[in-house]
Amino acid sequence: xxxxxxxxxxxxxxxxxxxxxxxxxxxxxxxxxxxxxxxxxxxxxxxxxxxxxxxxxxxxxxxxxxxxxxxxxxxxxxxxxxxxxxxxxxxxxxxxxxxxxxxxxxxxxxxxxxxxxxxxxxxxxxxxxxxxxxxxxxxxxxxxxxxxxxxxxxxxxxxxxxxxxxxxxxxxxxxxxxxxxxxxxxxxxxxxxxxxxxxxxxxxxxxxxxxxxxxxxx
Numbered sequence: 039x040x041x042x043x044x045x046x047x048x049x050x051x052x053x054x055x056x057x058x059x060x061x062x063x064x065x066x067x068x069x070x071x072x073x074x075x076x077x078x079x080x081x082x083x084x085x086x087x088x089x090x091x092x093x094x095x096x097x098x099x100x101x102x103x104x105x106x107x108x109x110x111x112x113x114x115x116x117x118x119x120x121x122x123x124x125x126x127x128x129x130x131x132x133x134x135x136x137x138x139x140x141x142x143x144x145x146x147x148x149x150x151x152x153x154x155x156x157x158x159x160x161x162x163x164x165x166x167x168x169x170x171x172x173x174x175x176x177x178x179x180x181x182x183x184x185x186x187x188x189x190x191x192x193x194x195x196x197x198x199x200x201x202x203x204x205x206x207x208x209x210x211x212x213x214x215x216x217x218x219x220x221x222x223x224x225x226x227x228x229x230x231x232x233x234x235x236x237x238x239x240x241x242x243x244x245x246x247x248x249x250x251x252x253x254x255x256x
Contacts, residue, residue, distance in 0.1 A: 062146060072147040077250050079143055083136035083185065084243035087236045090129035090192070097122035097199060098229045104206065105219050112215075116206055123199045130192045137185050144178055177249055181242045188235035195228050 065075060100119040104112070151171050158164035202218060202225075209215075 058142065058146070062143070072143055072150065073250060075143045076140065076147055077247050079136065079140045080181070080243050080247055080250075083133065083140055084240050084247075086129065086132040086136045087185075087188065087240055087243075090126065090133050091233055091236050091240075093122055093126040093129045094195060094229055094232060097126050098226060101199070101202065101225065102222060105215055105222055112210060116210055119206070120203050123196075123203045126199065127196060130189075130196060133189055133192070137182070137189060140185075141182070144182075148175055148178075174249065177246050181239070181246045184235070184239040184242050188232065188239045191228070191232040191235055195225070195232055198225050198228065 062072060062075070066072070097119060100115060100122050103115045104119055148171070151167075155164055155168055155171070158167065198221070202221065205214070205218070
């Protein structure tokens, strides 16, 4: 049984690898090189993080409006909080997906770039290309690290929001809400750090795209 499962897993990996290779080949045949695909995917991830920032910031504001108990339609404010929580979950999934898409094309691009260094007959050009590859890979790793650092802060924030939204769903009254007031500062601290890390990642995404677009093609 274990051997069968391993075989099926291997088949799946090879199939996915084949599909990716065919996809990249088709894109390049259509005039879209891997470098351009990487730029596009970094931009997509940046946009996904920007979207997530907005949803988490809005969720924090609506959470504050619920726990402050300063009048108004409490159920309406809870519904707004729940909507933002749901949107935050979706945006978190989008961020994860976009980061994975970046890694896929970056791995292929850098492997190809490295392999093609052996094709140079001019040592100076090969050295220049190797230097540019190393620089680009360094910037990419730094960007990816910041993206993943920001992503790692998402689930703890989502977990708190999830617990509180579920609690408020069945306990939408002054006494229950009062019990959550002490959690607001902790949640705000976590959200603030998440937003800062996301902004750093967004800024690095823009810088990396400028580097890719401004550097000489390999």
